[in-house]
Amino acid sequence: MDWNDNTYFDICVIGSGPAGIIVALEYASNNPEKSVILVEYGNKNQSKENALDNSISLANKVNHHPPYECTNKGLGGTSATWGGRCVSYDEVDFLDRPVLEGNCTWDLSLFEDVKKFMAPAARYFECGTPAFDLTELRHIPYKPVAEGFKKGVVTDSALERWSMPTRFGKRYADDIERQHNLTLLQGVEARDFSSPDGDDNISYLHVREVRTGVLTKIKATAFVLAAGAQETTRLLLRNTQLFNNIGGKPDALGKYYQGHLSGKIASVKFKGNPKKTDYGFIRDTDGTYLRRRFQFDNKFLQANNLLNTAIWLDNPLYFDPKHRSGAMSFMYMAMITPVLGKKLAPPAIAHSVTKGKVNNLPGHLSNICRGLPNSLLKPASIFYKRYLLKRKLPGVFLFSPDNCYALHFHSEQTPNAQSNMLLGSDGESLIINYELTDADVASVIKLHEVLDESLKESGCGELKYWFSKDELPEAIKTMSKDGLHQNGTTRIADSSQLGVVDRNLKVWGTKNVFVCSSSVFPTSGQANPTFFLGAFAVRLAHHLNKVMTISGPEKITTELIEPC
Numbered sequence: 001m002d003w004n005d006n007t008y009f010d011i012c013v014i015g016s017g018p019a020g021i022i023v024a025l026e027y028a029s030n031n032p033e034k035s036v037i038l039v040e041y042g043n044k045n046q047s048k049e050n051a052l053d054n055s056i057s058l059a060n061k062v063n064h065h066p067p068y069e070c071t072n073k074g075l076g077g078t079s080a081t082w083g084g085r086c087v088s089y090d091e092v093d094f095l096d097r098p099v100l101e102g103n104c105t106w107d108l109s110l111f112e113d114v115k116k117f118m119a120p121a122a123r124y125f126e127c128g129t130p131a132f133d134l135t136e137l138r139h140i141p142y143k144p145v146a147e148g149f150k151k152g153v154v155t156d157s158a159l160e161r162w163s164m165p166t167r168f169g170k171r172y173a174d175d176i177e178r179q180h181n182l183t184l185l186q187g188v189e190a191r192d193f194s195s196p197d198g199d200d201n202i203s204y205l206h207v208r209e210v211r212t213g214v215l216t217k218i219k220a221t222a223f224v225l226a227a228g229a230q231e232t233t234r235l236l237l238r239n240t241q242l243f244n245n246i247g248g249k250p251d252a253l254g255k256y257y258q259g260h261l262s263g264k265i266a267s268v269k270f271k272g273n274p275k276k277t278d279y280g281f282i283r284d285t286d287g288t289y290l291r292r293r294f295q296f297d298n299k300f301l302q303a304n305n306l307l308n309t310a311i312w313l314d315n316p317l318y319f320d321p322k323h324r325s326g327a328m329s330f331m332y333m334a335m336i337t338p339v340l341g342k343k344l345a346p347p348a349i350a351h352s353v354t355k356g357k358v359n360n361l362p363g364h365l366s367n368i369c370r371g372l373p374n375s376l377l378k379p380a381s382i383f384y385k386r387y388l389l390k391r392k393l394p395g396v397f398l399f400s401p402d403n404c405y406a407l408h409f410h411s412e413q414t415p416n417a418q419s420n421m422l423l424g425s426d427g428e429s430l431i432i433n434y435e436l437t438d439a440d441v442a443s444v445i446k447l448h449e450v451l452d453e454s455l456k457e458s459g460c461g462e463l464k465y466w467f468s469k470d471e472l473p474e475a476i477k478t479m480s481k482d483g484l485h486q487n488g489t490t491r492i493a494d495s496s497q498l499g500v501v502d503r504n505l506k507v508w509g510t511k512n513v514f515v516c517s518s519s520v521f522p523t524s525g526q527a528n529p530t531f532f533l534g535a536f537a538v539r540l541a542h543h544l545n546k547v548m549t550i551s552g553p554e555k556i557t558t559e560l561i562e563p564c
């Protein structure tokens with residue numbers, strides 16, 4: 001494009017992952033007279049290594065995946081390898097509980113407002129109607145997840161919905177190209193903002209061409225930082241002049257980094273008819289895959305000071321041939337095969353299946369031989385559905401004739417100031433500290449006990465633990481590994497004393513810089529963050545419609561509206 005230091009845009013969006021693409025497309029299509037530029041670090045032919053990921057150091061390699069497994073660079077960002085699980089946040093995530101130690105800095109009124117934008121977000125994610133409970137779907141009648149299950153403190157109707165999974169780069173490249181007022185700039189890194197003027201306005205951003213290092217200015221009425229949580233945080237940490245008018249950077253910037261505790265510590269053995277257990281996927285009328293999960297009554301969690309957690313039925317551990325399933329052994333062996341394994345799943349997902357172990361190959365071969373021909377037919381049908389169809393089978397859950405399933409937990413973390421992102425002494429590199437707290441671990445254990453009691457009380461079944469009670473905390477601490485879900489480091493709050501952005505995602509101390517990233521979420525809930533972030537992205541685009549009044553190089557003005 002023809003572009004120089006004097007080219008002016010109404011909106012400059014930094015980062016073209018799901019968040020950046022949604023804000024840019026939604027705003028540009030609703031405002032054909034306005035100009036939008038989407039600045040993306042990655043290139044069309046993105047090389048395997050990049051300077052951003054190379055300059056991240058991790059203090060905790062047990063519980064955090066290495067940088068290259070956590071994000072991707074290039075059009076579409078990390079959606080190039082994401083799994084596509086779409087879930088909602090829950091009410092309890094917006095309610096203060098003592099265990100959060102005053103760090104729940106958003107509230108229910110914001111949740112209610114963001115929900116209004118879930119329907120358009122669901123269209124971007126191609127995950128059907130944004131109904132996240134079976135009871136909201138009239139066409140799929142509720143039946144208990146297993147024979148004899150009774151809803152109470154534990155619920156069995158919460159749903160996850162699955163995206164295609166939509167690869168935002170591929171899916172929206174043509175839409176971006178067609179959108180006459182939207183310019184995409186690839187291979188360009190956002191670097192330094194101007195300082196705020198007396199009205200808190202930021203007038204330009206310096207960007208650097210990654211290949212040549214050439215610096216150029218982008219002038220815009222408003223800037224949206226959608227560079228993913230860690231890069232958005234790094235940009236703000238490098239640009240503390242943004243906070244000149246409020247006496248320096250907010251204390252919360254870079255702190256309270258949260259992901260999820262995740263893993264398996266028990267199986268459930270149901271007592272009823274195995275054929276009546278709803279263990280697999282449900283198809284919605286439009287073909288979207290849905291799946292049920294155990295969750296816990298919000299009031300119960302609040303009253304008992306517990307962390308929000310989802311638990312779903314899963315397969316036994318793939319790497320251990322004790323499961324005796326030929327199909328599982330075949331899939332495990334495919335996943336550990338060099339080259340092939342890498343093609344079947346991104347490393348972080350592959351690790352959740354193989355646990356990085358090459359284990360008892362004779363045992364697996366014996367399972368495969370014993371289970372022929374199903375050991376091969378089942379994986380073949382899964383391969384077809386998972387890799388060759390447009391809407392892909394999101395996962396593999398196998399029927400258990402014994403009515404016994406592993407339980408997979410996915411649990412909220414406490415916002416902890418010691419889990420943080422900091423700049424290194426060179427002012428460029430990013431240090432990531434990530435910890436699991438005793439409260440995080442205790443909550444996972446307690447909620448398994450609650451599930452066990454509830455199943456026993458109704459006579460539906462019971463839990464079989466894989467570890468002794470004493471071993472559980474250490475087992476949870478060593479099995480949990482995240483870094484894929486990144487929340488908390490630029491959190492929403494009603495003041496710069498408590499957070500980094502306001503409830504309209506505007507950076508405190510500025511009038512026209514916004515953050516659109518899961519880093520704004522003060523709590524992590526049980527939810528994988530991207531769908532909810534998509535709803536925030538649509539909301540931000542609509543908010544920008546309202547606040548942008550006069551544009552042009554002569555006058556950069558934004559009119560602030562009251563929080564929705």
Ligand SMILES: Cc1cc2nc3c(=O)[nH]c(=O)nc-3n(C[C@H](O)[C@H](O)[C@H](O)COP(=O)(O)OP(=O)(O)OC[C@H]3O[C@@H](n4cnc5c(N)ncnc54)[C@H](O)[C@@H]3O)c2cc1C
Pocket residue numbers: 014015016017018019020039040041042052069070071072073074075076077078079081082083084085086188189190191226227228229231232235346348349484485486516517518528529530531533
């Ligand atoms: C293997 C895997 C599986 C996942 N599965 C799920 C799932 O099932 N469900 C779910 O909810 N989430 C999942 N996630 C997380 C999900 O991918 C992220 O939450 C989501 O992609 C975040 O979107 P984003 O737009 O904020 O950032 P990203 O998608 O990371 O995009 C940010 C973009 O900004 C660019 N950028 C960075 N710095 C700069 C800069 N300085 N200048 C210009 N551009 C810059 C990057 O190149 C990138 O393209 C998964 C992640 C991984 C790695």
